[in-house]
Amino acid sequence: MSTATASRPPAPTGLVWRQFDHWRARWRRTWRGSAITNFVLPVLYLLAMGVGLGAYVDSGGARASLGGTDYLDFIAPGLLATAVMQNAVGASTWPVMGAIKWDKTYHAMIATPLRTRDILIGNLGLIAARLTLTAAVFWVVLVIFGVAVLPWAVLAVPAGVLVGLAHSTPLFAFAAWLERETGFMLFYRIGVVPMFLFSGAFFPVSQLPDPLEWLAQVMPLYHGVELVRGLTLGTPDLLADLGHVAYLALWCGVGFLLADRALARRLGG
Amino acid sequence: MGAQSVEQAAAGPVEAPVEALVEARNLRKSYGALEAVRGIDVTVRRGEAFGFLGPNGAGKSSTMRMIAAVSPASGGSLRVLGMDPGAEGPAIRSRLGVCPQDNTLDSELTVRENLLVYGRFFGLSRAEVARRADELLRFVQLTDKAGSRVDDLSGGLKRRLTVARSLINNPELLILDEPTTGLDPQARHLLWDRLFRLKQQGTTLLLTTHYMDEAEQLCDRLVIIDEGVIVAEGSPAQLIRDHSSREVCELRFGVDDHAGVAARLHHLGERVEVLPDRVLVYAEDGEAVAAAVHEMGLSARSTLVRRSTLEDVFLRLTGRSLAD
Amino acid sequence: MTADRVNDLIAPGAARVVPQPLGRFAARHLVDRNYRVYRRDWLLFITGFLEPLLYLLSIGIGIEQLVGDFTLPNGSRVSYTEFVAPAMLAASAMNGSLFDATFGVFFKLKYEKVYDAVLATPLRPVDVAVGELVWSLVRGALYAGAFVVVMAVLGLTSSGWTVLAPVAAVVIGYAFAGAGMALTTWMRTWQDFDFITLAVLPMFLFSATFFPLDRYPDGVQWLVQLTPLYHGVVLCRGLTTGAVGVEMLIAVAYLLVMGTVGLLVASRRIGALLLR
Numbered sequence: 014m015s016t017a018t019a020s021r022p023p024a025p026t027g028l029v030w031r032q033f034d035h036w037r038a039r040w041r042r043t044w045r046g047s048a049i050t051n052f053v054l055p056v057l058y059l060l061a062m063g064v065g066l067g068a069y070v071d072s073g074g075a076r077a078s079l080g081g082t083d084y085l086d087f088i089a090p091g092l093l094a095t096a097v098m099q100n101a102v103g104a105s106t107w108p109v110m111g112a113i114k115w116d117k118t119y120h121a122m123i124a125t126p127l128r129t130r131d132i133l134i135g136n137l138g139l140i141a142a143r144l145t146l147t148a149a150v151f152w153v154v155l156v157i158f159g160v161a162v163l164p165w166a167v168l169a170v171p172a173g174v175l176v177g178l179a180h181s182t183p184l185f186a187f188a189a190w191l192e193r194e195t196g197f198m199l200f201y202r203i204g205v206v207p208m209f210l211f212s213g214a215f216f217p218v219s220q221l222p223d224p225l226e227w228l229a230q231v232m233p234l235y236h237g238v239e240l241v242r243g244l245t246l247g248t249p250d251l252l253a254d255l256g257h258v259a260y261l262a263l264w265c266g267v268g269f270l271l272a273d274r275a276l277a278r279r280l281g282g
Numbered sequence: 283m284g285a286q287s288v289e290q291a292a293a294g295p296v297e298a299p300v301e302a303l304v305e306a307r308n309l310r311k312s313y314g315a316l317e318a319v320r321g322i323d324v325t326v327r328r329g330e331a332f333g334f335l336g337p338n339g340a341g342k343s344s345t346m347r348m349i350a351a352v353s354p355a356s357g358g359s360l361r362v363l364g365m366d367p368g369a370e371g372p373a374i375r376s377r378l379g380v381c382p383q384d385n386t387l388d389s390e391l392t393v394r395e396n397l398l399v400y401g402r403f404f405g406l407s408r409a410e411v412a413r414r415a416d417e418l419l420r421f422v423q424l425t426d427k428a429g430s431r432v433d434d435l436s437g438g439l440k441r442r443l444t445v446a447r448s449l450i451n452n453p454e455l456l457i458l459d460e461p462t463t464g465l466d467p468q469a470r471h472l473l474w475d476r477l478f479r480l481k482q483q484g485t486t487l488l489l490t491t492h493y494m495d496e497a498e499q500l501c502d503r504l505v506i507i508d509e510g511v512i513v514a515e516g517s518p519a520q521l522i523r524d525h526s527s528r529e530v531c532e533l534r535f536g537v538d539d540h541a542g543v544a545a546r547l548h549h550l551g552e553r554v555e556v557l558p559d560r561v562l563v564y565a566e567d568g569e570a571v572a573a574a575v576h577e578m579g580l581s582a583r584s585t586l587v588r589r590s591t592l593e594d595v596f597l598r599l600t601g602r603s604l605a606d
Numbered sequence: 607m608t609a610d611r612v613n614d615l616i617a618p619g620a621a622r623v624v625p626q627p628l629g630r631f632a633a634r635h636l637v638d639r640n641y642r643v644y645r646r647d648w649l650l651f652i653t654g655f656l657e658p659l660l661y662l663l664s665i666g667i668g669i670e671q672l673v674g675d676f677t678l679p680n681g682s683r684v685s686y687t688e689f690v691a692p693a694m695l696a697a698s699a700m701n702g703s704l705f706d707a708t709f710g711v712f713f714k715l716k717y718e719k720v721y722d723a724v725l726a727t728p729l730r731p732v733d734v735a736v737g738e739l740v741w742s743l744v745r746g747a748l749y750a751g752a753f754v755v756v757m758a759v760l761g762l763t764s765s766g767w768t769v770l771a772p773v774a775a776v777v778i779g780y781a782f783a784g785a786g787m788a789l790t791t792w793m794r795t796w797q798d799f800d801f802i803t804l805a806v807l808p809m810f811l812f813s814a815t816f817f818p819l820d821r822y823p824d825g826v827q828w829l830v831q832l833t834p835l836y837h838g839v840v841l842c843r844g845l846t847t848g849a850v851g852v853e854m855l856i857a858v859a860y861l862l863v864m865g866t867v868g869l870l871v872a873s874r875r876i877g878a879l880l881l882r
Contacts, residue, residue, distance in 0.1 A: 050800055054807060061811035065821055066673070069686075075672040084672070195647050202653040206660050216668030313882070352725055352881050372728040386723040390643040399642065402635040403727035451727075 051096075051150040058092050059085065059158055062215070078217060082246065089160040090245035091214030093151045093169065094176050094237040100147045101177035102184060102205055104140045106197045109188035112136075119280055129277040133185070133269070140181050141174060148173030155245060162247030169245045172258075176237030179261040182268025189275035213238045233264045301328045303363055303455050303486055304349055310357035311344045318344040320510035321358060326455070331487040333504035335497045335592060337604050341510040342490035343383055346459045349488065350380045363454065376404055379453030383460045385444045387432045393443055394419065394428040397450055404451040411450065418446040422476060438469025445476060456480065458489040462496060474499055492604050494592035506596055513599045518592055525598050526590035527552050529568035533575060533582040534560045543580065550574050555597055564594070632729050636737025637744070639720075644745075654745075655752050658698035665690050666760070676818065680849040684764070691762045692842035693815035695753055695771060696778055699746055700806070700835055703779035706742035707786035708802055712793055721880055731877035735787060735869055742783045743776050750775030757846065765848025774845055774858075778838035781861035784868025785834075791875035809835040834864055 063085035070084035079087045112118040122132050148170045155161040161169070187200070211221065212234040218226050229235050236257040243249040304326035311319035319341040326332045334342045347353035348360060351367035351374040360367055362374050388396050394415055401411035419425045422442040427435065435443065441461065448456060461477065462470040477500055481487055491497050497504050498518045506514045506521070514521055531551070535543050544556045551565035563571045568587035575582060596604050644651060666687040673686040714720040721734050750772040757763050763771075786802070793799065812822075813835035819827055830836050837857035844850045 050803065053804060057808050057811055061816060065812075066669070066816050068821065069674070069676075069817060070669075070672045073672060073674040078672065195650055198650055199653055202656050206657050210660055210664035211668075215664060216672060220668055220671060350726060354881065372730060375726060376728040378726075380726045382722065382726065384719065386719045386726075388639070388720055388723065389718060390720075391639070395642055399635070399639045400723065400727065402638060403632075403724060403729050405632075405728070447723075 051100075051147050052154065055092060055096060055151045055154045059089055059154065062088055062092075063158070078220075080217075085158065086160050086246060087242075088215055089155050089158060090169065090242040091212075091238045093148065093155065093173055093245070094234065094241045095209050095212070095214050096151055097144050097148050097173045097177040098180050098234050098237065099205065099209065100144055101140065101180040102201070104143050105181040105184040106188045106200075107194070109136070109185055110191060110194055110197075113189065113279055119276070123280050129280055130273055132280075133273055133276055137178070137181060137185070137269075141178060144174045144177035144181070145170070148177070161245050165243075165247045165249055166245045169241050172237070172240050172244055175258065175261050175265070176234070176241065179233040179237065179264035179268070182265050182272050184268070186268055186271035186275045189272060189279050208232050208234045233261055236260050302326065302361075303328050304332075304488065305361045306345075306349075306358065307360075308358035309345070309348065309355055309360050311341070311348060311353070312356045318510055319348075319356075322505075322507070322510075322512050324505060324512070326486065326488055328454075328486050329484050330502045331481045331489070331500050333488075333497045333501035334490040334507050335492070335494065335501075335504050335596070335604075336490075336507035337492050337596075337602070340492075340507045342492075342507060343459055345507075346457055346488070346490055350378060350457050351375050376451065377454045379448035379451065379456040381441075381444045381448045381456075381458040381461060383463070385440050387440060387443060387447070389432045391432065392428070393424055393430050393432060393435070396432060396443060397447055400447050401450040406451065414450055414452075418449055421449075422446040423472075436469075438465050438472070441465060441469070441473060442476070445473065449480075453485075455486045455488060458487065460490055460492070462491075462493065470496075494596070494604060497592055504592075506592075506599060508596075508600045508602075514595065521592060521595050522590050526594040527564035528566045528590060529564075530588055530590055530594060531563045531565065531568040531571040531575070532560050532584075532586040532588065533563065533572075534584045535580070536583045546578070546580070547575065553598070557603065562594070562597075564590070633733040633737035633740060636724065636729070636734060637741045640738075640741040651745075654702070655749050658694050658749075658753055659756060661694050662687065662691055662756070662760075665694075678843075678847060678849050679818075680851075682764075682847070682849065684847060685762075687760075688762045688764070688847065689818075689843075690816060691757050692771065692846040693813070693839045695750060695757070695775055695846075696835060696838035696842040697810050697813075697815060698753065699750055699775040699778040700782045700809070700838060702746050702749060703742045703783035704786045704802065704806065706745070707738065707783040708790045708793075708799060710742075711738055711787050711790045712796075712799075715790070715876070715879070721876065725880055731881065732873040734876055735873040738787060739780070739783045739865075739869060743779050746779035747772055747776050750779075754846075763846045765846060765850075767845040767848055767850055771842055771845045774838070774841040777841070777858060777861050777865075778835075780865035781834055781838070781868070782865075784865035784872065786868070788868040788871040788875065791872060791879060809833050813839050815839055834861060837861055 067084035067088075070079075075084070076082065113120075119132055123129065127135075151173070152161065152166070152170050155166070155169070188197075191197070211218070211225065211229050212232055213229065214234075218229045218235060221229060240254050240257040240261070243254055302325050304324060306322055306324040308321045308323065309319060310317070310321055322341075322345065324332075324345075334340075334345060336342050344353065348355050348367065349362055351362060351371040354368055363377055365374050367374055388399065391399060397415035397418060398408075398411050401414060402408070406414070416425070416428075419428055422445055424439065424442055424446065427439065432440065432443070445458075445461070448458075458477070462473055465473065474496070477487065477489075481500070487500065489496075489500065501518060503517055504515070504521070505512045514525060516524065533543075533547075540556050540558075540561050544554050544561045547554050547561065547563055550571045551563040553564040555562040555564070563575075565571045572585050572587055575585070593604055596602075669690075670686040675683045675685055676689045677683050678689075724734055725731065753775075754763070754768060754771045757771075758768065789802070812830055813833050814830060815835070819830060819836075822830055837860045841854050841857045841861075844854045
C-alpha cells in the first residue's frame with residue numbers, strides 16, 4: 014500500500030465513526046435475542062403486576078394514593094423507566110470490564126488512531142441504541158395495553174433513553190475503574206435492586222419513611238419514573254419535568270467526565 | 283493396590299522383566315469421522331522416562347488422555363497400572379499424576395490452595411496434603427508465591443505449579459502433555475531440571491513433546507508418532523544412529539531455487555533434504571561437505587555443520603519437519 | 607537450593623503413602639473447594655440475603671397498603687405481606703440455586719475448566735454434579751433459614767410448621783439446581799442463558815406468587831399448576847401460614863423427581879462432555 018492511500022491522520026469528528034462497523038458487528042449478533050426479551054419481559058410484568066395484582070389494588074380503593082389512576086397505569090410507565098435502567102446497568106458494567114480485562118477490545122482500539130474519548134463515545138452510542146430499542150419496544154407494549162396517551166406519550170421514549178444514559182455514564186466510569194467483577198454483584202444487590210423497588214415505580218415514594226423518601230428522591234431513577242409517568246399518561250407537569258430532565262442530564266454529564274478519566278487512566282496505564 | 287501391582291508384575295510380558303505401567307496394543311481413538319490415533323503399540327516400564335515425539339495433531343494428546351483414564355479408547359486394548367481404564371478409571375487416576383497441556387489450574391484459588399484442594403480430591407488427609415503442598419512448593423520454587431492468585435503467575439510459573447499439583451498424590455506414573463510448550467528458554471530449562479530430578483529419583487515419566495531437544499534431554503526411550511501411527515521407536519541415540527547420518531550440513535542459498543541447487547549436491551552425502559529455506563546434506567563428515575560445496579563454486583549465504591538430531595529422524599521418516 | 611529431593615513424596619518402590627480410597631461421599635471435596643473460593647467473597651455471601659429481604663420490605667411498606675388483606679383457600683385472612691413472603695422464600699430458593707447451577711457451573715465447565723482438573727483425579731462426573739448441587743443447597747439453606755427468621759421476627763408466620771420452611775426451600779433448590787445444571791450442559795454461549803431468563807421470569811410472576819391461583823382464568827390455572835415454582839410456593843405458603851394439606855406431598859414429590867432427573871442427566875452429560 015502506498016503512503017498516499019494509507020490511513021489518514023485523525024480528523025477528530027470522524028474517529029468515532031470508524032468504530033461503527035465494530036459495534037454494528039457486535040450488535041448484529043445479539044439484537045434479535047434482546048428484542049424478544051425487550052418485548053416479552055414488559056408484557057409479562059404488566060400482566061402480572063398491572064393486570065393480575067392491579068385488580069386487587071383497584072378494588073381496594075387505593076386510587077387516591079396513586080394520583081387517581083389505575084394500578085396498571087401507575088406502574089406501566091414506571092416499569093419502562095426501570096427496564097431502561099436495568100438495561101443500562103447490563104450494558105455498562107460487564108461488557109465494559111470485559112472489553113478492558115478479558116477481550117482487550119479497547120486495547121486493540123487504542124492501538125489505532127482512536128482516542129479514549131472516541132472509544133467512550135462510540136460505546137455509549139451503542140448503548141444508547143440499545144436503550145432506544147428497549148424504550149421503544151416497551152412503549153409499543155404500553156400502547157397495546159392502552160396506557161399511553163398521545164401525543165405527550167411519544168416523548169416517553171427519549172425520556173426513557175435519557176434515564177438510561179443517566180445510569181450508563183456513571184456506571185461506565187465505575188466499570189472502567191473497578192478491578193474485580195465481584196463489585197458488580199455487590200452494586201447490583203445494594204444499588205440496583207433497592208433502586209428498582211423503591212424509586213416510585215411500584216408505589217409512591219411518599220409511603221416510605223421520611224429519610225428513605227429523601228434518599229429515593231436523590232436517585233436519578235426516581236426522577237426518571239416521574240418524568241416518564243407524566244409524559245406517558247399525558248399529564249406532564251412541565252416545570253417539574255424540566256427539573257427532572259436537568260437532574261438526569263447532570264448525571265449524564267458528570268458520569269461522562271468520570272468515565273472519560275477512568276478509561277484514560279485504565280488504558281493509558 | 284499393592285497386591286494388584288504384584289499380580290501385574292507376574293502377569294507381565296516375558297520379554298519385559300521390569301513391570302509395565304502402560305501397555306497399549308493396537309490402541310485407537312476416533313472423534314466422529316476423525317481418526318486421531320490409528321492403532322499404536324506402546325509399553326512403558328516402571329522407572330523409565332518415555333516420550334511421544336510428534337508434531338501438533340499427531341495424536342499425542344489423545345493417547346495421553348486415554349492413558350490418564352479420562353478418555354475411552356475407541357479400539358484395541360489398554361492396561362494402565364495393570365488395570366482397564368474403562369472399568370477402573372478412579373483407581374487408576376488415584377495413582378497417576380497428570381500435567382495437561384492447558385494446565386487447568388483453578389484461577390479462583392491461590393497457588394497453595396490449588397495444591398490443597400487437588401490433594402483432597404485424592405482422599406489425602408488435610409494434614410498430609412498441607413505437608414506435601416509445602417514441600418512441593420519448595421520443589422518447584424514457588425514458596426514465596428504460595429498466597430498469590432493463579433492469574434498473576436507467568437506461564438512458566440503456572441507450568442511449575444501444574445507439575446507440583448500433579449505430584450501431590452505421590453504418583454507412580456507422571457504424565458506430562460507438552461510440558462514446556464509456550465515457555466521461554468529460561469523457564470524451560472528450569473522445568474527440565476525439575477523433571478530430570480524426578481527421573482533421577484525414579485519417577486516414571488511419560489511425556490509428549492514436539493521439541494526434539496526436550497525429547498533428547500528427558501527421554502530414555504521414545505516413539506515418534508505421526509498422523510496417529512508410530513513410525514519409529516527406540517532411545518534417542520539409537521533412533522539417530524538408525525535413521526540419520528552422524529552429521530548434517532545446513533546450507534542456505536540466496537536463491538529461490540533450493541531444489542535446483544540440491545540436485546547438484548546429491549553426490550556429497552548419504553541423503554539431501556530440501557526445506558523451504560535451506561538444503562540439508564546428511565553425511566558422516568559435515569565439514570567435508572561444506573568444503574566440497576565451496577569448491578563447486580556454489581556460494582551459500584550461510585553454512586552450518588551440526589550433529590544429527592531427532593528432528594532429522596522425523597524429517598527422514600515422515601518427509602516433514604516437526605514444527606509443521 | 608532447598609528441597610532438591612521431594613523427600614518421601616517421590617520414593618518409588620519404597621513404602622509409598624498410597625492415597626486412601628475416597629469413600630462414599632467424594633463430592634464433599636468439591637464442596638470444600640467452593641467454600642474456599644466463597645469465603646474470600648464473604649461480602650457477596652452476606653449481601654446475597656439482601657435481595658429477597660428488599661423485595662419483602664417493598665411489598666410490606668408499599669404494596670400492602672395498596673392491596674389490603676387476602677383470603678387463603680382454607681378461609682383464613684392474611685395480610686398481603688404474609689401472603690407474598692413465603693412465595694419470596696420459594697422464588698429466592700429457585701433463583702439462588704439456578705444461579706449457581708447455571709452461570710456458576712457454565713463458567714467452571716467452559717471457561718475455568720475446573721472440572722477437567724477434577725476429573726483427572728479419582729473423582730467421577732457424578733461427584734462433580736453432586737458436589738455442585740450440595741454446595742448450592744448448603745448456601746440456599748443458610749439464606750432460607752435467615753429469611754424465615756426475619757419473617758418470624760416481622761410477625762409474618764402464623765404456624766409451628768414454619769420451622770420446616772427452610773427444608774422446603776432446600777427441596778425447591780434441589781429441584782432447580784438439578785434441572786438447571788442439566789440444561790447448562792447444553793448451553794454454548796452466555797446468550798443462551800436468555801432462555802433461562804425467559805423461563806424463570808414468567809414462573810416468578812405467575813406461580814401464585816403475587817396473587818392467588820383463583821385470579822387466573824380456568825385454562826391458565828391448570829397451566830400454572832404444572833410449573834415447579836407453583837409447587838414450591840404451595841409448599842412454603844402452606845408451612846408458614848399453617849394451611850397444610852395433602853397437595854404439599856404432591857409438591858414435594860414433584861420437586862424431588864425434578865431434581866433427581868436433573869442430577870442424573872447432568873452427571874451423564876458432564877461425563878459425555880469432558881471424558882471424550
